[in-house]
Amino acid sequence: MSDDLFTAGRDGADPSDEPGAGAPVRPPLAVRMRPRTLEEVRGQAGILRPGSPLRRLVEGGQNTAGRVGPMSAILWGPPGTGKTTLAHLVATAEGRRFVELSAVTAGVKDVRSVMEAAARDRDMYGRATVLFLDEIHRFSKAQQDALLPGVENRQVILVAATTENPTFSIIAPLLSRSVLISLSSLTDEEIVQVLASALTDERGLAGAFTLADDARDHLVRMAGGDARRCLTELEAAAGVALDDLPAGRGYPDEQEPAPITLAHVEQAVAQAAVRYDRAGDEHYDVASAFIKSMRGSDVDAALHYLARMLEAGEDPRFIARRIVISASEEIAMADPTALQTAVAAMHAVAQIGMPEARLILAQAVVHNCLAPKSNAVYTAVNEAIADVKAGRSGPVPVPLRGTGHARAAKQAGTATGGYVYAHDEPDSVAAQQYLPDSLAGADYYHPKERGFEARMVERWRWLRDRLGR
Secondary structure, eight states: OOSOSSBOOSTTOOGGGSTTTOSOBOOOHHHHTOOSSGGGOOSOTTTTSTTOHHHHHHHTOOOTTSOOOOOEEEEEOOTTSSHHHHHHHHHTSTTEEEEEEETTTOOHHHHHHHHHHHHHHHHHHOOEEEEEEETGGGSOHHHHHTTHHHHHTTSEEEEEEESSOHHHHSOHHHHHTEEEEEOOOOOHHHHHHHHHHHHHSTTTTTTSEEEOHHHHHHHHHHHTTOHHHHHHHHHHHHHHHHHTSOTTOOSOOSSSOEEEOHHHHHHHHTOOOOSOOTTSHHHHHHHHHHHHHHHTTOHHHHHHHHHHHHHTTOOHHHHHHHHHHHIIIIIGGGSTHHHHHHHHHHHHHHHHOTTTHHHHHHHHHHHHHHSOOOOHHHHHHHHHHHHHHTTOOOOOOGGGSOHHHHHHHHHHTOOOOOOOOGGGSTTSOOOSOOSOGGGTTOOOOOOOSSHHHHHHHHHHHHHHHHTTO
16 A cells, blocks of 8 residues: 555656655545546436436437437536536546536636637537536526527537526526436435445545444534535544554554544544434434424524534534424414524525524524414414315305306306405405305414414404404
8 A cells, every 4th residue: 555645646656756746735535536437426316317318418328310419417406416526427428528617717708718619629620518617506697698609509518517496596598408407415325335435445545544333424424415525524534543643653554554433533523423313213303302492482402402403414404494394383473574584594504504504593593482482374274274185175156266267157147246356345355255165164263362463363353254254
């Protein structure tokens, strides 16, 4: 085993042979372990199935008549799911040139330059250009417009990556000219496979280290389905393990690999391990305690469970979704602004990420805890759904039906009265039957006399009287 796991010179060369180079820094472990073939890709089995658009794009396939060429693709998914890797694999198909741009630094001039070079390559050498554009959501509308001619005429095969919903962040003309491919976070089992490969592969740590089971489990928890993050933290932990070797032992090798312990991982990521199994009972127990603490208005307990989930590497988006549900289920009209805060927090967390997301989540948790509580909306909709499931539906009253039905009833002489337009009434409330006959006496919603909802009780009573309920 060579002693250059963390430094290397030219491919296959001893760093000492580099003139005046010393020991050049080797690429990060996550870069070295980037899959070179589809078979090495972990996860994404659904979008890489035989015959799928992405697989055909990677393999460079087209139909026998040559009438179906490679389409551009937009890869949408969380960080560390393989977007950049798949773009590199698309470029490996025979006769393709790869160009990579980042929307953070590139502009319209850079895009046009790539398009011009791609047109020359296509016309002179018959070679296709794959343009990988990372973080395309950061491009303005004008910058995205500059991509359209090249994508339309297949001057380039665009492979764009984004962590944001393309429906909102990418212009419609570009979406319509591309295949949208959604990637998902890796499962815990797939992250374990990534770690095992990195420990043994010659491109990775090449058998020079062993990884304790509890250290592996902690890395998996911290990864949150992000392979790149997992490999980065493994490399950092390996560095800590090297520093911890006994004096005089020397560099680890296959005969005596260096152990990476939980303490090494904790030190590397500056984060203590927390008892929290994301796939087991502890996950559900903590999440349940978190929700029940917000319901019970115990702000300190809710913040404790929030911290416990965050420190264990729980996906902050999962936590944000629980807060949104709680705001509607437990609070609702008692404080309508709680839902506004929770939804804003959910969107902000998706944009910002950790560690700053902890502040946004904490603000929403505190709002939920301090808000007055009401489950009136929750109870009302559940009772309405129960009636529908029990078959208590019935035909829509004729005046409320679409104009076509109302006209037909009038012509048939079966009309029983026209629709009363609420805004024509002095108080903008039209006293007419809205529910089907079989549910005329339904009584679902009962506001609680607390918080903002208490201010609605009098209005609710008046409306029921006005509607004859």
